[in-house]
Amino acid sequence: MNTAFAELHIDHVSRAFGEHIALRELDLTIKGGEFVALLGPSGCGKSTALNCLAGLLPLTGGQILMDGKRVDTLPPEKRGFGMVFQNYALFPHMSVRRNVAFGLSMRKVARTERERRVDEALRLVQLTDHAAKFPAQLSGGQQQRVAIARAIVLEPRLVLMDEPLSNLDAALRLEMRSEIRRLHQTLGLTTVYVTHDQEEALALADRLVVLRDGLVQQIGSPEEVYAHPANRYVAGFMGYRNLLPVAMSTSDTVTGEGFTLSGVNRDGLTEGAAVAAFRPTDVTVADTEGENTVRAAVEIVEYHGREQAVEARLPGGEALHVRTESRLAPGDEVLFHVPRERVLVFAP
Amino acid sequence: MTVTAPERPSLKHRLAERGVDRTLLLLVPGVLFVVLLFAYPVLYGLQLSFQPAEGGSPFANYSTFFSDPYLADTIWTTLRLAIPAALINVLASIPIAYRLRGRFRGKRFLTTILVVPITLGTVLTAEGLKQYLSPVGWFNRILMALGMDEPMRLVPSWTAVLFSLIITGFPFAFLLTLSYLSGIDPTLEQAAATLGADWRRRFRYITLPLLAPGLAITFCLTFVLAFSVFPSAYLVGLPQGETRVMSIAAYEAAFRDGDYPMGSTIAVIMAVVMLVVIALVLAWRSRLYRGATGGKG
């Protein structure tokens, strides 16, 4: 049953809760073996999409096809997908071993085979020594591993992960991140991964789906989404922290209050209001006035080791975020420079 | 899966959106039960109360009740017992629960001791009071050994019924108050202490306001318990006089005189009076702050 598939087609899937439309016509094709991340802030519809895929929520519209066969009419237990939940959802009254074995005994897998596969799964997530413990006796990271083992022991044709790392602390999160990627590769899984952390999505996924208010904003590889965000919203989400309100003056220059910038016109604007987007890391301290320099007063300086995170005030009152190795102090009047190819101009 | 295919899940979905799915079938036995054995008898009793045994106007039973002082006065008799009892129970449990909140050795033991009277039940409490408070009982013996001239006549009396209501009602009030108090985050008081409030002011300005809604509920529940007083009013009270409460009147009408319509009438009035008192308390409560009490999570 759980053989790999060639292609999963999510065909214009929508989901509404009463008046509120949580997901609008999501259209996405996932190839076997792919790692797809659904990315967006809370309430963007990414978890709704995952639950629809899992069968935990019925669809309002659209269909889900696996190699041409409809699966959205099947109940969750018949779809043969594995799922890892945000809060792990381990069965608190079962030992680690019985948690992992649960799915196999539901499928009536023979005892010896079951034991073998549970051992294998526990070995994969390095929990062999904790097999007899109960979930409450484990740390957060260990619980997470149990949840992953429980999902992959079934060799599911699709693994769904709902913000699996958001309850872990920073160090553990990095460790589990590589663990998930490793399991995906070694087991040849197909994974759909939901997260609000763009760094996590960029690090893990083959393909990103950025969502906002239930609508797809951009689908693309990490490089595409990172370097070429489709709109100002995706840009903001991808670390373009400086989103300055400006007005178009020519097709590739914009003016704000007290500065003029040249940039890449992404939305083909010719006049009117626009937004100039660039990353704090692309801003440097300039020696002399010239193209794409702005003057700003340093207000807050945060120490980040080699770098400093600086918040400066532009003449018009907007904040300018800068990440620089230059040592600045509050009160300094500084001239900053942004390369023109790093400034993206979007419709507001 | 031709034309009807998209239609079917859509209807199911629309119902599921309103919470209607097969899970609701689980409600059927419970709802059927409560409708048949609670709602139906209550409505039947209500309808019966408008059908006087001797015929006449549908309101005859009600006008009889309110025009006959022997019946109408039971309302005040009941309230005069139930309100003081509920107030005493709630007010007494505040300081005790306040001292018992937090954790310390022996808390469970003390709590258990205070809860034991629940096992006594009204009947045994009445029996005990009858003997303990009797002119030759230990209570009067101790008082006389301490220099009283003659024994106090405590049973049967209004006071004895009040005592029995306190003995059976206090544990409930205490437990509820304690659980409400434990629900208040202790760090709130610690925060107030760092701001310079002594324990009196911490209690007055932090604990009490957060506790007040819970106290209202506690009052309601102990009031309900006291309001339905029946066995002790008979056994240690004056069932034809000072402790002729509504349940006695209702019981006598229905089962001694066989006048079910009158019995139902009194039961209806009893429910209305009780609900009015509770509604008043809850109306007061709705004006209080009822948000989170700082419990974590």
Next chain:
Amino acid sequence: MRLGGRRRKSSGVSTAQLPAGRTAERPEYDPVRGPSGRTPSENLDPPIPAKDFRRRPLTVGGWLVWGAVAFFLVNLVGLVASVVVNSFAVTWFDTWWPSGLTAQYYSMAWQEMALLDVLVVTLQVSAAVVVLSVLIGVPTAYALARRTFFGKRLITVLFLLPILLPPMTYGIPLATVLYKFDLAGSMTGVIIANLVPSVPFVVLTMTPFIEQIDPKIEAAARMCGANTAAVFGRVLAPLLVPGILAASILVLVRTVGMFELTFLTAGPGSQTLVVSLYEAMFSAGIRAQQAVDAMAVIYTGSMLVLLVIALRFVNPTQLVTRLKE
């Protein structure tokens, strides 16, 4: 009013508001909080010692409070002891202590009042009420805890009223109806009458319990391939056992102690212990006061045993209806 107990507490809280079944004996399995969201550091953090904070010399007010508690308890002991001592008394009149002690009134009470039969009836009635109210109440509680639907408030109020109203108010019409259908006066009638407050009580106790089980756990079971029967049998039922146990014991205590409803519906062969005790007291004079007291002691003794059992499984605060907010 809304059902309460949904709060999830972290570790530094007294046991007072943790729902039933949360005893320290089973650290590995916490049906209430589940494993969610606890990092190891959170588990290791020592709770703030609230005790140190509130330690202060006992003030006048403190002495007054403890004095009042002591006074209450002393009188309570006196009250209970009066009954116990009298039940063993040969004769006791106008003295501090009876003239002699004997157990003969216990055997008298046992025989004359057919106590064995009464106890058997009490047991049968309570067992039937417990089983039936759990069977009816738990599914209802599940549906109420998991779904929001049109008319839910109305149903909740309908389940709240039998607990809130004095038993006398609905007991009289209920008894009237039961007499109309020839059910009163029999054990069936007594069981039906006692179910009326018990089923809502189970619903009210179980709803917060079920709410505290993360629906994601059910979803996880489904994703593992469990069908509806398996979700209920393998995942929900084991998680609900402590709650069902707590609710059952509380219903048992309430049924054994329920006077009014049984009194209104019982016939000669279907009286429970409380009601025959009341009858015995009410007809005092026909038989020796000591025999009546012996019966009262037996009643209190059995209630005490039940309470001790209950307190092993149930948090004391649950003896009171879990009505909050």
